[in-house]
Amino acid sequence: MTIQEAARRSGLSAHTLRYYERIGLIHSVDRNGSGHRDYDERDLEWLAFLTRLRSTGMSIADMCRYAQLLRAGAHTAEERRRMLERHREKVAARIAELTQDLSALDYKIKTYRETT
Template sequence: MTIQEAARRCGLSADTLRYYERIGLIHAVGRNGSGHRDYAEHDLEWLDFLTKLRSTGMSIADMCRYAELRRAGAHTAGERRLMLERHREKVAARIAELTQDLSALDYKIKAYRETT
């Protein structure tokens, strides 16, 4: 599929896809007979995972390191797992913070509802 189709399907801009390719987050995407990028389903699956990493706060640098390890092969699986476990701990801590913040908001809303 074209870069515009891939961008639309994964919710990123074509410029972001080109940037991700340039910095090594995604491998060199295949080209069609005209020389245009030709994204495959496995490219979109990887982009979906990258989007999840980014939306949960993983830095671009860490994402690049993860992508580098992934390209290096199966012998890096342990290091990739550790990276994801560390990131998961950060996400879980952020969720706990947000849960406390939500409780504070709920308390305040309840107080306003009781007085108005």
């Protein structure tokens, strides 16, 4: 599929896809006969995973490191797992903070409802 189609399906811009390729987050995408990028379903799955990592706060540098390790092969699986476990801990801590923030908001809303 074209870069425009991959952008539409992934929710990322064509500019972001080119940037991700340039910095090594995406492998060199295959090219079609006319030299245009030709994305496939595996590329979209990888983009979906990258989007999850980014939306949960993983830095671009850590995402690049993860992609580099993945391309290096199966012998890096342990390090990749550890990276994801550390990131998961950060996400869980952020969720706990947000839960406390939500409770504070709920309390304040309840107070206003009882007084108005």
